[in-house]
Amino acid sequence: xxxxxxxxxxxxxxxxxxxxxxxxxxxxxxxxxxxxxxxxxxxxxxxxxxxxxxxxxxxxxxxxxxxxxxxxxxxxxxxxxxxxxxxxxxxxxxxxxxxxxxxxxxxxxxxxxxxxxxxxxxxxxxxxxxxxxxxxxxxxxxxxxxxxxxxxxxxxxxxxxxxxxxxxxxxxxxxxxxx
Numbered sequence: 319x320x321x322x323x324x325x326x327x328x329x330x331x332x333x334x335x336x337x338x339x340x341x342x343x344x345x346x347x348x349x350x351x352x353x354x355x356x357x358x359x360x361x362x363x364x365x366x367x368x369x370x371x372x373x374x375x376x377x378x379x380x381x382x383x384x385x386x387x388x389x390x391x392x393x394x395x396x397x398x399x400x401x402x403x404x405x406x407x408x409x410x411x412x413x414x415x416x417x418x419x420x421x422x423x424x425x426x427x428x429x430x431x432x433x434x435x436x437x438x439x440x441x442x443x444x445x446x447x448x449x450x451x452x453x454x455x456x457x458x459x460x461x462x463x464x465x466x467x468x469x470x471x472x473x474x475x476x477x478x479x480x481x482x483x484x485x486x487x488x489x490x491x492x493x494x495x496x497x
Contacts, residue, residue: 350468423479427481
């Protein structure tokens with residue numbers, strides 16, 4: 319076998335850095351949730367500004383409390399989904415390690431997914447603590463309060479935005495190179 323340097327092509331980068339980023343997100347997510355669980359009881363709310371509160375709420379469902387009222391099966395469904403997504407993302411990272419934006423997006427999603435899986439395994443629900451209120455949201459959300467969220471949710475959202483940006487970048491590049 320000829321070393322990559324001898325052929326003039328560089329070896330693809332390792333996925334280790336992306337996995338470390340995912341781990342850092344898990345640690346930040348779990349550390350902030352531990353502080354909230356220690357300092358607040360369920361239902362507490364502390365106003366920080368006129369539009370932002372620190373709260374402690376529990377979400378047994380998914381985004382926007384989807385399936386929160388189900389009989390309990392959703393806990394294990396979302397645990398399995400998070401684990402399956404993490405395995406798939408690791409496979410994707412291995413196959414696309416040279417694509418920085420895609421890899422960043424995938425690492426963010428994986429870190430957030432694992433952070434919320436840990437909550438479901440430990441608490442039976444996800445701990446959310448960031449709450450924003452904007453008047454223009456009143457037609458969509460009671461009192462204008464956007465559903466509470468956490469660091470894992472931020473990472474997942476940023477990762478999803480990164481996936482969209484990466485695909486748009488790819489589509490624009492293909493369009494420019496088309497005859």
